[in-house]
Amino acid sequence: MANGIIQLVPLAIVAGVFALFILSGLRNRSKQASEYGFSGSYTGRIGIGAGIASNWMSAASFLGLAGVFYLKGYFAMAYVVGWTGGYVLLLVLMATQIRRFGKYTAPDFVGFRYESDTARTLAALISIIITIIYCVAQFRGIALLVSWLFGIAYIPAVVVGTSLLVSFVVLSGVLGAARNQKLQYFVMIITFILPLMLLTRKLGYFWILPQFGYGAAITELHQQFGFNWSEPFACTSLFEWFALCFTLMFGTAGLPHVLSRFYVVPGIRDARWGVVWGLFFIALIYWSAPAYGVLARLFEARGGLTLNTGSADAADMIVLSAASLGGLPIWAVGLLAAGGMSAAFTITAGLLMTGSASFSYDIYPRLIRPGASEADKVYAAKGFFLILAVAVMVLSLRPWGMIAEIAAFAFAVAGNTIFPAFLLGIWWPRANAFGAICGMLTGLVISFAPLLVGDSLPFIAHFFPLTSSAFIGAPLVMFVMIAVSLLTAPPSDAIRLFVSRNVHDCPENP
DSSP, rough: OOSSSOOOHHHHHHHHHHHHHHHHTTTTTOOOOGGGGSSSOOOOOHHHHHHHHHHHHOOOIIIIIIHHHHHGGGHHHHHHHHHHHHHHHHIIIIIIHHHHHHHHHHHHHHHHHHHHHHHHHHHHHHHHHHHHHHHHHHHHHHHHHHHHHOOOHHHHHHHHHHHHHHHHHHHHHHHHHHHHHHHHHHHHHHHHHHHHHHHHEEEEESSOOOOOOOOHHHHHHHHHHOTTOOOOTSSHHHHHHHHHHHHHHHHHTOOOHHGGGGGGGHHHHHHHHHHHHHHHHHHHHHHHHHHHHHHHHHHHHHHTOOOOOOOOHHHHHHHHHHHHHTTTOHHHHHHHHHHHHHHHHHHHHHHHHHHHIIIIIIIIIISSTTOOHHHHHHHHHHHHHHHHHHHHHHHTTTTOHHHHHHHHHHHHHHHHHHHHHHHHHHHHHOOOHHHHHHHHHHHHHHHHHHHHHHTTOOHHHHHSSSSTHHHHHHHHHHHHHHHHHSSSSSOOHHHIIIIIIIIIIIOSOO
């Protein structure tokens, strides 16, 4: 992406958008640990939904999804179905019940439900691992955008992007970064859809709802240029598609920063309706992302360009490329850059805060400094925030894969560990600490096995793909949890009664 040219107009638009966020953040600063990453004020059900959507929209959604559609066509539908389907799982199986537990973090839930500090610490460590992996995907998106904006190479762009991110969080205030999410979602949806409307209008398609109008481009690609974009499983197998789809579903329902949105809502109906609104707001982006991939293919074909089939960098920046190839003015391309940076910064700030909260709330006062004060926890959280940022920056210097692929690995880890612990913890009172610990450890082994032994044991990589291992892994982890729980002592009567009565409104004894 480095061309030595600074994109002045897009850079000014990006700077203006972030100045707006910083002004909003400066009004809401806080020094209380209870507000550092795992609490907040009530903003209504639509506000909860906007917060969920803003907390979800990332570089993987804003940039990576369109890139996967551009390269792999129909295969990318697994991302859309998996990510949105995960919220359906949350709505049906978990959102209301999580609210009734009344805990602030995923490790807090695990520690309370399974009555185990060991399980709590393990869940905190897993949350940090997920944070690091997911942030690597976001840092890649940030670096690609910084590289384009400033005309510099990828590695320097990683360093510059990290500095900008940390400065943004410090200047806006951590609480501000969490509380202006409605504003951030509004900015993201406008910057993503307005250029798409301009593109489809220029092509003569139905531009008022471009999510429906771009179907004509698919037809033109097929009839005039022989590119069958919508052919199912053209570049993959049915198993690989379903494995990715279900892994993303389970992972969505197990991501700590997503689950944390339901701990602090004032009521169970708010939790339920927050998911509904959040799903609607997320769908607006997901209905639009495929259009950018299709239109980029169409512009390339019309221009006689060779269809790109291998460049991950080009694919991850295809949203901006589509706008440029379509002849949109530079300010419209700048809007997309601003939206992409907003999405990446917002989710990365939230992820790093979740990882910092797991350390300062679940590890630091229990294992490192018992009896730590609120001020101590805040300092620990801020220090660990910087440590995480540096660690992710170092890992991001190597291009591990496309944005969406790296993010999918984080979802696989969440789907193999946190999701089974929550699901059985909510719906099976007999699940105990031994089962949860063994299950989460098994999930970690399954998640990283393709990376560690996949080359020497090909069947591991086949049945447990790195980005799709939870399809088989999550049910296997649940089997381990059930078996170990049945072979060991049951949880206390108190927690079984709590699950039965407080969570499920069942008056009878478990």
